Amino acid sequence: MTLSTTPPTDAPTGPPVHTLAARDVQIGYPGRTVISDLSLDVLAGEFTVIVGPNACGKSTLLRALGRMLPTAQGQVILDGQEISRYSTKEVARRVGLLPQSPVTPDAITVADLVSRGRYPHQRLLRQWSPADAAAVSGALAEVGMLDQADRMVDELSGGQRQRVWIAMTLAQETPILLLDEPTTYLDVVHQIDVLDLCSRLHAQGRTLVAVLHDLNMAARYASHIVVMSEGRIVAQGSAGEVVTPELLGEAFGLDAVVLADPENGRPLVVPRDRRVGR
């Protein structure tokens, strides 16, 4: 099934490896180019976190990787083929994308919303197969919401609701998952809930890409960090390689010290207090 042109070096045999990559892409909206000459390999089996200042093009990049935006130049390659050559449904069976702010439908239960994730696997006359039931209950169990399956989504807390949306994307059963700011607007406890969930999915072998705002959360959870600024990738690598005072200054214009996280030794960003004259 995989026509991969770039098999990762450390995967000799086993399940097919799914690949997604952008090659020299230029992406934008009518009248404005947001991203130009960008190349990115979504590393199979890694938990990639994209960070960057507001409006630098993170969502735009994810939308192109999910084929919601066409590329003006260059190509997005999915499993060895240009992504525009797949049908929309076929893309949805291979790449799941949770947008930044989806709209919760009126009067819908948790299970009904999650079951919408099965759409790319369904047809007009096959609306609920055993595989659909298994995928939906599996996804609900994964996010710890199986016992809340028949509650109304608009009665849930923000953190629970976000987990339901993630469950919908999980029910799609795609090998690659793209999450656009899954933790924004959540309090710290719920942010950690969601990121622990991402970490578990990563440990199960999923390929995960998430856009995050909190640099410390990115450093703690990511196995690979991509730093963007003004439509370009300015650095990528492990947290230790990327999260440095120099790079924070360059990409974010942030004056900060980087310490070692007492919990796990990863980089911990502490912005300098500008009021303390030094």
Add this chain to the structure above:
Amino acid sequence: MTSRGAAEMHDGERRFGLVRDPLLRGRVLRAGPVSMRVDPRVLAVGGVLALVALAVGVVTLLTGTLEISFADVVAALGGQGEERVVRTVQGRRLPRLLTALLVGGSLGVAGAVFQSISRNALGSPDIIGFTTGAAAGAVVQIMLFGGGVVETALAAIAGGVLTALVVYALARKDGISGGLRLVLVGIGVGAILAALISFLMVRADITDAESVQRWEAGSLVGRGWPHAVSVAVAVAILLPALMALRRAVTYLEMGDDAAHALGIPVERYRFAALVLAVALTAVAVAATGPIAFVALAAPQVVARLTRRGGVLLLPSFLMGATLLAAATCSASDSTSGSAPPWAS
């Protein structure tokens, strides 16, 4: 992929029949590889509406200037009985009833689709200018080319479709339509067309003005088989096509990106649904003139009764049909030839 046990728990061994899945609110109708989701509450609302529509239909066939008993009506439907009675039932009351049911149903369906696409309860065709556009087409036809039933109907369809295209083009930005922009642009275009109609009326001579006014009021008086058949054909073609798009259109309510991520070609489906719903509206308006309120109200009442979101086509059809047939029935005795009062 994580819970094989769960699959067995939900599905059992049944491959045929109505299966209950503890996860879902409804049931699943399964027959081998075919499986359809069924929602008992929606089904119940639909059933009750169908019964009410039937009752309204019976009352409509029984009412009129000519007293006809129930038994005679039934006989007349089969072509038996006094010739005058058969002519009244088969030639007048039945086609008028069918036209009311089909036009009301079409407007209910169109309202459900528009309200979903515009993500706004105000996004019904009578508010966002499509009905006015169809009326403008008919008015121009009557004023400039002298009317005629078929010609006026065709002009109404052309006016409705043209207006929809203009609204769609103006509401489109960066290749994306939908949402509040569609409603606002539609209201604006509708206002311009209403002004155009008024302007033409002021300039018209008295006979033209009178026939325009009669048409514009929207009426089921004197609607015969040609009207019923034209709407029936449109419903038979357009409703199944919309039903095939129903789920995708419902999912558009989650936002374009979320729908696209599930494999829905957003803009293509939205345009298709819009075209089908506009065609349905235009054919309905062509048959009876513009009828307000039904498209706006039917889907909202259905949503309240079923307590379900999303596009519910068949219940909206039944609700629209019932509303308009009931209004026609209650008005049919009170007037003799002039327009009934519910229209705007």
